[in-house]
Amino acid sequence: MEIIVCVKHVPETAEVELKIDKTGRDIEKSGLVFDINEWDDYAVEEAIRIKEKLGGNVTVITVGSEDADSTLRKCLAKGADKAIRITDKRINTSDPYIIAKILSKTIKEMPFDLILTGAQSSDDGYAFIGPALAELLDIPHVTLAKKIEFKDRSVIVNRELEGGLEEVVEVELPALITIQTGINEPRYVSIMGIRKAMKKEIKTVSIDDLGLSETEVGIEGSWIHVSEVYIPSIERRAEFIRGTPEEVASKIIEIIKSRGVI
Amino acid sequence: MELLVLVEHRRGEIREVTFEMLTKGREIAQKTNSRLNTIILGKNIRDKAEVLARYADRVLMIDDERFEFFNSDLYQQVLSNIIREVKPILTMIGHTSYGVDLAPSLAVSLNIPLITDCLDLDIQDGQLTAVRQMYGGKIYARLNVRKSESYIATIRQGVITASEGNLKGEIIELPPPDIVEPVKKKFIEYVLPKIGEVDITSADILVAIGRGIKDQANIPLAEELAKTLGGVLACSRPIVDKGWLPPDRQVGSSGKTVKPKLYLALGISGAFQHVIGMKNSQLIIAVNKDPNAPIFNVAHYGVVEDLFKIVPILTEKIKELKKKTS
Numbered sequence: 001m002e003i004i005v006c007v008k009h010v011p012e013t014a015e016v017e018l019k020i021d022k023t024g025r026d027i028e029k030s031g032l033v034f035d036i037n038e039w040d041d042y043a044v045e046e047a048i049r050i051k052e053k054l055g056g057n058v059t060v061i062t063v064g065s066e067d068a069d070s071t072l073r074k075c076l077a078k079g080a081d082k083a084i085r086i087t088d089k090r091i092n093t094s095d096p097y098i099i100a101k102i103l104s105k106t107i108k109e110m111p112f113d114l115i116l117t118g119a120q121s122s123d124d125g126y127a128f129i130g131p132a133l134a135e136l137l138d139i140p141h142v143t144l145a146k147k148i149e150f151k152d153r154s155v156i157v158n159r160e161l162e163g164g165l166e167e168v169v170e171v172e173l174p175a176l177i178t179i180q181t182g183i184n185e186p187r188y189v190s191i192m193g194i195r196k197a198m199k200k201e202i203k204t205v206s207i208d209d210l211g212l213s214e215t216e217v218g219i220e221g222s223w224i225h226v227s228e229v230y231i232p233s234i235e236r237r238a239e240f241i242r243g244t245p246e247e248v249a250s251k252i253i254e255i256i257k258s259r260g261v262i
Numbered sequence: 263m264e265l266l267v268l269v270e271h272r273r274g275e276i277r278e279v280t281f282e283m284l285t286k287g288r289e290i291a292q293k294t295n296s297r298l299n300t301i302i303l304g305k306n307i308r309d310k311a312e313v314l315a316r317y318a319d320r321v322l323m324i325d326d327e328r329f330e331f332f333n334s335d336l337y338q339q340v341l342s343n344i345i346r347e348v349k350p351i352l353t354m355i356g357h358t359s360y361g362v363d364l365a366p367s368l369a370v371s372l373n374i375p376l377i378t379d380c381l382d383l384d385i386q387d388g389q390l391t392a393v394r395q396m397y398g399g400k401i402y403a404r405l406n407v408r409k410s411e412s413y414i415a416t417i418r419q420g421v422i423t424a425s426e427g428n429l430k431g432e433i434i435e436l437p438p439p440d441i442v443e444p445v446k447k448k449f450i451e452y453v454l455p456k457i458g459e460v461d462i463t464s465a466d467i468l469v470a471i472g473r474g475i476k477d478q479a480n481i482p483l484a485e486e487l488a489k490t491l492g493g494v495l496a497c498s499r500p501i502v503d504k505g506w507l508p509p510d511r512q513v514g515s516s517g518k519t520v521k522p523k524l525y526l527a528l529g530i531s532g533a534f535q536h537v538i539g540m541k542n543s544q545l546i547i548a549v550n551k552d553p554n555a556p557i558f559n560v561a562h563y564g565v566v567e568d569l570f571k572i573v574p575i576l577t578e579k580i581k582e583l584k585k586k587t588s
């Protein structure tokens with residue numbers, strides 16, 4: 001089974017105070033810690049498990065600058081066989097449609113049975129790339145997978161619906177499947193493991209190699225364009241309870257008592 | 263101009279996001295002097311079309327057993343033809359498990375610009391703009407979509423308040439369509455969630471933990487607090503994904519919707535998919551060390567502090583109180 005996994009190198013933002021950058025169109029990213037997108041981590045794990053069971057190769061691909069190599073190295077250390085990074089300054093302002101196009105041009109030249117992507121990325125959360133890429137490659141797709149099983153030349157996928165409901169669908173290979181969190185337990189890799197993976201080569205590709213012209217990437221080729229980002233004004237802001245942990249606990253008890261909860 | 267809303271329905275019910283989109287659609291239709299169309303694909307759906315006629319100027323209906331279950335392959339083929347014929351300036355689809363399976367490939371195949379997961383959108387002089395969230399809801403973005411004769415947008419559920427319909431739309435039944443392309447995907451069955459041992463939807467008090475709990479070994483700390491309060495332990499999705507608590511404890515769009523008397527959120531950031539499941543709780547108190555965590559936008563009371571400093575003391579104090587009163 002030849003498996004391709006598309007991954008993204010994203011900033012971890014859950015616990016940090018975010019600032020808007022000078023352009024006003026994105027957040028200030030310097031100083032943030034980057035890692036593999038959470039959904040992609042599950043996708044890489046799933047790919048490696050399939051390989052371990054059925055044999056074959058796992059290739060990870062990202063579109064990004066040199067910084068993203070640390071994410072690719074992590075995937076290689078986990079057990080991916082090859083890594084490709086498509087890189088070009090002109091890609092910087094591209095929207096997800098362009099990214100999907102770039103990925104499709106790259107993948108078209110490669111052998112594959114299965115493509116996995118995360119269901120979405122934790123930064124801009126478009127949930128677009130996977131199924132768009134499938135359409136560009138003219139293969140079927142299934143999104144939000146929670147379980148994957150193989151049957152001859154097709155795959156049986158449990159996909160997540162709302163409220164804990166799932167549906168089972170069958171799709172012919174080659175296919176693209178987007179992975180939902182919780183499908184497996186991603187393995188941990190040690191720093192040592194990542195160091196070892198330093199020896200594996202990361203192939204870089206530019207948009208010229210792909211035969212894409214400058215007008216096809218960046219703002220010109222994009223469907224959507226961020227005009228402004230902002231920190232939301234709050235309609236209903238919590239009343240903050242301040243003081244020592246001791247005082248805070250007492251106040252919480254006062255509040256819940258006054259509401260008749262206890 | 264024409265506007266089009268795709269009806270989402272499952273297991274006999276029209277899903278709420280449909281009415282939310284139709285409400286937004288009506289607002290845009292009035293402003294731009296457009297006609298609001300809605301399309302429903304399904305089997306035995308006449309009664310649904312009649313309900314929908316109160317919400318749209320035209321209900322397009324394809325009643326055909328091939329559409330008994332959602333299948334994005336089939337939907338894409340049919341909708342492509344409808345969009346080519348009706349030529350809507352905007353097609354709205356729910357940003358749901360169905361919508362995310364359908365909209366991107368539909369847009370690519372038609373080469374119509376798509377913008378996903380919109381909280382709000384507007385059309386002015388034929389130009390679509392939208393508001394979205396980024397970074398787990400900490401940042402909002404305003405976006406322009408490349409000028410086009412037609413746009414597609416997926417709309418986040420639970421953001422627009424649906425209003426009652428008072429229109430008398432026309433129902434147009436369309437003939438069963440030809441499916442020309444091979445269908446490579448097939449629906450097999452639904453899998454219902456397992457019935458768990460605890461029902462968090464019926465608890466008066468929920469202590470909910472998120473990724474801020476850091477380690478499975480810390481869960482008893484929160485469990486103890488829940489027990490002391492006479493409540494039940496619930497959680498955000500990552501806790502279930504890691505296998506630390508069973509799926510029936512999960513609150514949110516892919517878990518349960520709860521409305522307890524008290525929802526105490528510990529180390530939960532307040533991502534939209536979580537908030538949609540708990541925002542109607544009577545009293546929400548959130549403990550999070552990040553003052554900008556979106557959870558504080560829905561909480562009534564907030565504590566910016568390390569949960570590990572608060573939880574043990576809170577548990578102790580409640581125990582004391584209970585001793586005194588008993």
Ligand SMILES: Cc1cc2nc3c(=O)[nH]c(=O)nc-3n(C[C@H](O)[C@H](O)[C@H](O)COP(=O)(O)OP(=O)(O)OC[C@H]3O[C@@H](n4cnc5c(N)ncnc54)[C@H](O)[C@@H]3O)c2cc1C
Pocket residue numbers: 014015119120398471472473474475497498499500512513514515516517518528529530531532533534535536539549550551552555567568569570
């Ligand atoms: C299709 C789909 C469906 C989904 N369904 C659901 C769903 O049903 N339910 C759900 O919850 N999510 C759901 N999600 C996931 C959701 O988008 C978020 O990823 C998730 O809710 C985040 O969980 P969290 O708040 O626990 O973690 P994080 O976002 O990582 O937040 C952790 C928080 O803990 C705080 N923290 C850390 N340490 C401490 C400490 N010591 N003391 C106090 N605070 C601390 C941090 O400041 C941070 O705010 C879904 C996502 C998708 C794409």
